[in-house]
Amino acid sequence: MSKTARTASVTPLLGEGDDVGTVAKFFRALGDPSRLRLLEFLLDGEHSVSDCVAHIGLSQGRVSTHLACLADCGYVRARREGRWCYYRVADPRVAELVMLARALAADNGAALAACERIDGPEPHRDRA
Amino acid sequence: MSKTARTASVTPLLGEGDDVGTVAKFFRALGDPSRLRLLEFLLDGEHSVSDCVAHIGLSQGRVSTHLACLADCGYVRARREGRWCYYRVADPRVAELVMLARALAADNGAALAACERIDGPEPHRDRA
DNA sequence: TGAACATATTCGCCAAAGCAGATATTATGC
DNA sequence: GCATAATATCTGCTTTGGCGAATATGTTCA
Numbered sequence: 001m002s003k004t005a006r007t008a009s010v011t012p013l014l015g016e017g018d019d020v021g022t023v024a025k026f027f028r029a030l031g032d033p034s035r036l037r038l039l040e041f042l043l044d045g046e047h048s049v050s051d052c053v054a055h056i057g058l059s060q061g062r063v064s065t066h067l068a069c070l071a072d073c074g075y076v077r078a079r080r081e082g083r084w085c086y087y088r089v090a091d092p093r094v095a096e097l098v099m100l101a102r103a104l105a106a107d108n109g110a111a112l113a114a115c116e117r118i119d120g121p122e123p124h125r126d127r128a
Numbered sequence: 129m130s131k132t133a134r135t136a137s138v139t140p141l142l143g144e145g146d147d148v149g150t151v152a153k154f155f156r157a158l159g160d161p162s163r164l165r166l167l168e169f170l171l172d173g174e175h176s177v178s179d180c181v182a183h184i185g186l187s188q189g190r191v192s193t194h195l196a197c198l199a200d201c202g203y204v205r206a207r208r209e210g211r212w213c214y215y216r217v218a219d220p221r222v223a224e225l226v227m228l229a230r231a232l233a234a235d236n237g238a239a240l241a242a243c244e245r246i247d248g249p250e251p252h253r254d255r256a
Numbered sequence: 257t258g259a260a261c262a263t264a265t266t267c268g269c270c271a272a273a274g275c276a277g278a279t280a281t282t283a284t285g286c
Numbered sequence: 287g288c289a290t291a292a293t294a295t296c297t298g299c300t301t302t303g304g305c306g307a308a309t310a311t312g313t314t315c316a
Contacts, residue, residue, distance in 0.1 A: 019241075020161050020164050020165050020168070021161045022233055022237060022240055022241055023164060023226075023229055023230055023233050024158065024159055024160060024161040024163075024164045025159075025240060025241075025243065025246050025247060026229055026232065026233040026240060027155050027156075027158040027159040027164070027229060028155075028156065028159030028160075028246055029159075029243075029246060030152065030155040030159075031152055031153075031155040031156030031157075031158075031159040032152060032156075033148050033149045033152040035152075036148055036151060036152045036155070037148050040148070065245060068245060069243060069245040069246060071239075072239050072240065072242070072243035072245060072246075073233075073236065073239070073240050073243060073246075074232060074233070074235060074236030074239060074240060091232065091235075093228060093231070093232055094232070096228060097225070097228050097229060097232065098151075100221060100224060100225050100228065101151055101154055101155060101225060102151055103221070104154065104202060104219065104221055104222070104225065105150055105151045105153075105154040105201075105202070107202060107219075108201065108202030109150060111199075111200050111201070111202060112150055112153060112154060112200065112201050112202060113147075113150055113153075114200070115153065115197060115200035115201060117193060117196060117197040117200060118153050118156055118157060118197060118201075119153060119156075
């Protein structure tokens with residue numbers, strides 16, 4: 001369902017024309033703690049897959065998939081060298097994005113941490 | 129919540145001091161198409177809950193929860209007026225964040241859309 | 257008081273997606 | 287060729303979380 005030119009008013013800043021689902025997917029890639037940690041590790045510099053495995057402590061398969069996901073989304077780029085595969089951040093704006101999110105999140109840390117609408121209400125529901 | 133294994137990475141550009149899980153949560157809030165659409169709608173200006181319901185076409189309960197979630201995360205702020213509740217974007221940096229993500233996502237639109245690691249590879253998946 | 261309205265919360269259902277472990281692929285060396 | 291190492295993909299299992307519908311809370315007015 002394409003709704004053409006909804007308002008055209010006060011939002012020259014955002015397209016609204018392009019796919020919201022795609023951008024949501026883009027955000028969702030960083031919505032997982034493991035991937036975000038991987039990305040931050042790579043913001044530190046180029047690292048091989050096994051470096052990443054050692055750093056975050058997940059299974060090799062999981063890490064490989066996470067890195068591939070970050071690469072698909074354009075956050076990082078892979079460089080093959082023999083049997084090794086090195087990943088590095090693909091665009092300097094990625095650091096900007098993360099820093100901006102950090103700043104915003106920090107300004108609302110308390111409420112964010114308490115937000116039960118994301119991440120489950122509690123271990124188990126016990127009505128009172 | 130799981131233990132966020134205390135990354136000892138050397139990351140001068142990013143705070144690193146604060147919890148990765150919290151920032152991931154922050155990103156995750158925009159990782160849902162419905163919430164992202166709501167946020168974009170609010171970037172257009174202040175709107176009531178029922179305005180939002182009419183705009184995105186989800187159930188009233190869902191919209192209310194999504195808005196509360198965005199508020200918890202600090203993206204928007206609520207203003208009560210009688211029976212109505214108006215939501216508006218809480219910080220100008222939110223627009224920056226979304227625009228930056230849009231720009232990055234646009235530069236990698238093809239691969240991002242094709243990324244099956246998020247959103248399902250599946251036999252025959254179908255998306256709205 | 258109660259009815260009508262706007263919003264918030266709860267409930268069961270089910271798809272999306274994280275995880276480890278097994279396996280497949282590719283590259284190097286013997 | 288075979289063995290080994292580094293990475294990629296597949297297979298189940300389990301949790302997270304979005305959804306509508308029902309319900310609860312709160313507000314205004316008669």
